[in-house]
Amino acid sequence: MSQDQFSKSEPLPPNPAAIARLLQRTGRRLPQNAAEPALAIFGQFLGNDAAPARPVFPKFNRKETRHKITAILLQLCLEHPEWSCNRLTQELRDRNVIISANSVYAILVEHQLSTKRERLAKLQEKLAEDSPDLTPLQIALLEKMNIWFKERNFRGVRPGEVLAQDTAYVGNFKNLGEIHLQAVIDTYSSYAFGLLNPDNRAEHSVAILHNQVLPFFRRLHLPVALIDTDKGREYSGKEDHLYGMYLKLCAIEQRRTGSKQFPPHSFIRRFQTIAISEFFEKIDRAGFVSVAQLQSEFNDWLYRYNHIYPFQGYPNMGRSPVALIQKHLEGRAAHAAAPDRP
Known part of the structure; x- marks a missing residue:
């Protein structure tokens, strides 16, 4: 193709697949009455006055969500003190809670529950507070760790x-x-x-x-x-x-x-x-x-x-x-x- 032919060539028609991928990536919606879909989309990026306004999304309360995830994680690690961070992460994913193993470890370190010994110590504190809600697995682990607890009766x-x-x-x-x-x-x-x-x-x-x-x-x-x-x-x-x-x-x-x-x-x-x-x-x-x-x-x-x-x-x-x-x-x-x- 010569230089003249290149300069005189018509613009390529908009690719519907590319536009769909762009919409999915940016979270924008195509206006219903848009005559030129490509111009309407790129006008949102270029500041075109004719482009529709960006929709307002509700704010994501990360602090509240982290608090809920932390509560679920702490309860889970006390129910199963022997579980690792990877196992806890997988269990949280099964409950539709997406969090990395590093974040799980950071939360457990913050609450001094990163090791099995620290979790069993927390269970012993619950026992000292007359909390009767200990599972057979928790009781077995406490008896193995502390022989005094084994002879509590x-x-x-x-x-x-x-x-x-x-x-x-x-x-x-x-x-x-x-x-x-x-x-x-x-x-x-x-x-x-x-x-x-x-x-x-x-x-x-x-x-x-x-x-x-x-x-x-x-x-x-x-x-x-x-x-x-x-x-x-x-x-x-x-x-x-x-x-x-x-x-x-x-x-x-x-x-x-x-x-x-x-x-x-x-x-x-x-x-x-x-x-x-x-x-x-x-x-x-x-x-x-x-x-x-x-x-x-x-x-x-x-x-x-x-x-x-x-x-x-x-x-x-x-x-x-x-x-x-x-x-x-x-x-x-x-x-x-x-x-x-x-």
Whole structure:
């Protein structure tokens, strides 16, 4: 084609397919009475006065939509704590919620729910608030993560109602020989009592109850109802066994653990593990000349354990044992001071 022919050529007719694609891409509509479709469309871009006005679309409230998506996402990640961000994204798409995996992760990080451990910790907070809406899957995951939650049915509903008692060997000291720890734990608050002895006779298991445990709860007007023990010789025997007779005298029920129906209490096991790792393995075992001196040092550590030590997760939820007991006492006092409702 020559240059003259090119300059004299007629303009190409408008392509209907190209116009349709342009309309779909830009979101514009073709006027019904448009004589020249191509000019009408391109006039919208070139500012032609003859072109129709652009239609007004309602504003998209992104903040409100993000709030709704976040609520759905948080509920979904707590219902299935083991799901990854990709799995959550796919599940949201099945519910007609389009969001990327990176956005899902950013939202979970913002609400501190990006990991499985953080989600299970949130479920434990719901449990502490007496929220009964836990699914069997959530309960199974919590029991696997926290053995204390697994034995929640053995926990008392108030301080002093259910105690756990056990004896543990803590080591051989140079000037003292073998030392055993007689420990009692309040299953409601994790408050601990400890008595160090050279052996594990029944006299020591009664002494810690008579001198430490019962006077403590008596001052708080909290009666002891039940004590969980194992089947050791310091806790069980014939009818005239010292420990059993003392509990009968104090009207306290004894429940022997170690069977399928009553497994060993993890409350007492955890305290023994903490005491051995954080106290007995860090002290100079050759620097004590008497059990009374060692007991005095252990009492100082036990005070910090009961008043400062924060227990993460169920049942203390970051509070110390004393703080949990104090909260119960304040609730009881407030309930007693409230006027009777008709």
